[in-house]
Amino acid sequence: MALEKSQITVLLVDDEADFRGPLARRLAKRGIDSVEAGSGQAALELFADRQFDAVILDVKMPGLDGLQTMAAIKKRQPDLEVILLTGQASAADGVAGIKAGAFDYLTKPVEIEQLAGKIRQAVERREMRQEQELEAQFRQEMQRRMNVAERLASLGTMASGVAHEINNPLAIISEAAGWLKGRLAKDQSASDELRKAGELAISKILSSVERASRITHQLLDFARKNDWEIQEFDIVELASDVIDLTANAARDANCKVELHAKSRPIKVWSDPYQLRQVLINLLTNACQAVGTQGGGEAWLSVDSAGDDVLIAVKDTGPGIPKENLTRVFEPFFSTKPPGKGTGLGLSVSKGIVEKLGGRIEVDSRLGSGAVFRVSLPRKPQVSPVRPEHGPSLNH
Template sequence: MPNTGRRYHDIAIILVDDEKAFREALARRLEKRELRVYPLASARETLQVLEKESIDVVVSDIRMPEEDGLTLMTRIRERYPDLEVILLTGQGDIREGVEGIRAGAFDYITKPVEIEHIESKIFQAAAAVRRRRERRMEGEVRKELEERALQAEKLATVGTLATGVAHEINNPLAIINEAAGWVGQVLDRPSMQNLPESASLRRAAEVIQTAVQRARRITHQLLGMVRRESEPPRPCAMPEFLEEVAALSRTIHPESEVSISVEEGAVLTLFTDPHRLRQILINLVENAIQAMPKGGGITLSATSEEEGLVFIKVKDTGPGIPETVKKRIFDPFYTTKPQGKGTGLGLYLCRDLARQLGGDLVVVSRTGEGACFTLTLPRAMPNGTGT
């Protein structure tokens, strides 16, 4: 009779044995004990199932024609260190079982198998697997919390300095910008047209003004980390809003060879802060443009795949994002751009703004296949009005 004091319905095992009659008979008996059993005939089939299914325990015969159980166990332990393996030995083959334990098996059982005995061993092995997975998850959660605490401490430090420093920097920046503009106006006077090096002076004034604008963007990003001003939610009609973002992005980057288009779609209206939404999308488009310096395409779209949610996508045809970069792409101060070309705050602020709007921002990308940033927002911003 099944042991009703134990819950096995969520434990999955592989039973691998080249003897079909033995394998199928034992599998039926274990399934009556509420175990989820995958009866297989070879090591090759076992590894194929392990790639697709979440398995707790592998019960394997030691002696099999294609690949023996000890070799299979070694391969399992290398690829799936959390799993436990129980070996089946023939009567009188105790030495092989002991060798298996030394090599890392959870235990061995001799044939003929007593159902209560193997049931007990499977339960013990599964319990060990679950404890190991829980400890690993706890460790990952702890590590994530520690990283968040470190990040929060870093941001708090920057936030304390950001407001005062940004204002102090913006004042001389305004003076520099006005002086460079005045130099440009003087050089435009008729009396200055024949001045030697006038063209070089005009280019120098333009370089100064460009550098000032970049410095202002950096200070605005720093201020954005600590500011939480918002506008009352207002209706933002798609795709008109996306057309506006596309047109504005083209104006900001007139030199870009990247095409920016908006996909036709259903007419959608969401009630949100248009200023912050616009800021997110323009930043995402700008990142995509910078990823495609030699041309390409950016497509904006909006859909409502789930009731109450709107999915806004910014998709590019760029080089894609490597996995190592994708894991950290939303971290503050992380950038792959050359020194002096990026602060590492843009995407962090985009996701932060998305969460302020009650949504989230994620990216899907593979190297060589472009990138797609998806902004998920509620149809009505929290504390807003919707239809």
């Protein structure tokens, strides 16, 4: 039946049933489905729960006339095209209608092929406009993402510049304090009291220098411009450091974090700084997820299996809906409120893990938490080269 095949549905509004019915049937034969309304008021009521591709409106109707009905329709759905039908004698109404936003007008008696053609044109024009709108939205979104990326890049450059600038004076302070310490120890003329006070002051200087230098290293990690340093280290110790480093996020989220390690140490050859970044991202995400539920638990577990080391970060948060499972690794994918998440954490992490020859996977069901698993070779498969712009975001 033609009706079943029709893809276009129009709202056909005319007070004369004898005109409306046959017109609807003839349109149906041409693949255009009609929903009929006998008055402007009835037409507006149909809008409450139906969608139409176009509207055919008789201009001369008792009650709300065609132009008034069109104005009310355009108010609800400005992009919907309206084709007006006028009597021979009142073509001027049609011209007024076009001025008021109608797609076109036809005079009665209607030539059916012409009407069908007009309907298709009206639908096409609307679709084209919708496509253009989508394209404009897409362009706007790309622009927004580029702005974020640029901001991050300049922030990273600035952070690494500041860190380098601070590192030099820190080295001088540290060296000078070391010299003073040695000098004081050898100084026979100094009283015990002075020596003790001096040693205390110097040890305060040295521990503060160390603290400041840790901060600059974190800044450098953030900038991700530091060299890839492949070295041997204990991944259990690294995991424990990460738990310390994310303690604030865990506290804010009321998240209890536990470290599970089957044995220790578990030695690997890899890049501890990059890997630390990965674990910080995963554990921060886990805590933030747990925090959305007012609290819960997260586990960071480390294990070795053959030539690989397996790291898992598991949480009791709300989980990830199936349709997002592949998207979470996309750059800029984030469900966090604007300003809270850049959506870069997992994409950067995936880039790092793959660069180190490993894999990262997620497993989660809505309502039952999430687990991110990282497997890494215990021996490196990459040459310790310096990437020009940090790990690629295009994974």
